Amino acid sequence: MDRIQRSLEVEIDFSNYTIQKPSLRKMPARVRQPEIMDQPELQDSLHREALDVLRLANSLSLTTRTLWRPIRKIAATIKDRPIRILDVACGGGDVACRLALTAKKRGIPAEVHGADISETALQHSRDVAKPYGVAVEFFQLDLVNDAMPDDFDVIVNTLFMHHLDEDDIVTLLAKMSAATRQLVLVNDILRSRFGYFLAYYVPRLISRSPVVHIDGPISIQAAFTVEEFRALSDRAGLTQAAFSNRWPERFLMEWRKP
Numbered sequence: 001m002d003r004i005q006r007s008l009e010v011e012i013d014f015s016n017y018t019i020q021k022p023s024l025r026k027m028p029a030r031v032r033q034p035e036i037m038d039q040p041e042l043q044d045s046l047h048r049e050a051l052d053v054l055r056l057a058n059s060l061s062l063t064t065r066t067l068w069r070p071i072r073k074i075a076a077t078i079k080d081r082p083i084r085i086l087d088v089a090c091g092g093g094d095v096a097c098r099l100a101l102t103a104k105k106r107g108i109p110a111e112v113h114g115a116d117i118s119e120t121a122l123q124h125s126r127d128v129a130k131p132y133g134v135a136v137e138f139f140q141l142d143l144v145n146d147a148m149p150d151d152f153d154v155i156v157n158t159l160f161m162h163h164l165d166e167d168d169i170v171t172l173l174a175k176m177s178a179a180t181r182q183l184v185l186v187n188d189i190l191r192s193r194f195g196y197f198l199a200y201y202v203p204r205l206i207s208r209s210p211v212v213h214i215d216g217p218i219s220i221q222a223a224f225t226v227e228e229f230r231a232l233s234d235r236a237g238l239t240q241a242a243f244s245n246r247w248p249e250r251f252l253m254e255w256r257k258p
Helices: 044-060 063-075 094-105 119-132 166-179 193-206 210-222 226-235
Strands: 083-088 110-116 136-140 154-158 183-189 242-246 250-256
Touching (some): 044 094, 044 119, 044 193, 044 210, 063 250, 083 094, 094 136, 193 210, 226 242
Parallel strands (some): 083 154, 154 183
Antiparallel strands (some): 183 250
C-alpha cells in the first residue's frame, strides 16, 4: 500500500487517499470514484501543475499523431474553407494547440476550438496556446447539460469519458454524433494491469504532483475495456464506430457520420 501524504494549503485532505500498488492480479470490474482534479476546491496552482503533467503524458502517448491521421482524411475532402475542429473537455488545451500546429505545418487551413467546464483549465489553455503561435479559441461548456455546437467538422474528446457514469457517456456520445458534421474521435485510457502499472509509476518518475499520483491509478480503475466502451457507443447509436488500440494503453474510437 502507498499512502500519499503531503502538507498542502487546500481543503482536500490528500492523506485520505490510499492507492494500491500494481499487482499481477486480474483487473477488477470498473470502479469509479471522484478524481481530485474534478474537485472545485482544488487550489489553482495544483490544478495547473496536474494539467502540465497531462500535457507531457499526451506527448509521450503520441496523442496528436493518433488524432491527426483520421482528421487529415476529413481535411482532404474540404476544399473551399478551413476544417473546423472542436476539442471538448479540452483540459489544459495542449491537444487542441498541437492539432492546430500540425495543421499549420501541413499547410492545411484549420479553425480549432477547445471547450471545458473549468475556468482554471480554460485560462491555463489560453496561457499554453501562446508559445505554440497558433490561434485557438477556448470557451466554457458543460458537456452533459449544455447544447453541443453543431458547426464543427470534427469533434474530439481525450481522457475524459472515464470520468463519467455510463448513462452520461451514452448521452454525450449521442450529442457529439448529432452535432458533428463528419467525424467523432474519442481517445481514452484502457483498464488493464499494464495501464495501471503505467499510471502508478510513470507519474512518480516525471512529476511530484500529488494530484496526478492519486488520479492516475483512480483513472485506470474507472476506465473501460474496448468491448465495454463499444457497448456504450452502440447504446448511443454509434453502431458503425471503429475501435483500435493505441500506444501505450489507450483506445481510439472513430465514428463517421453517414
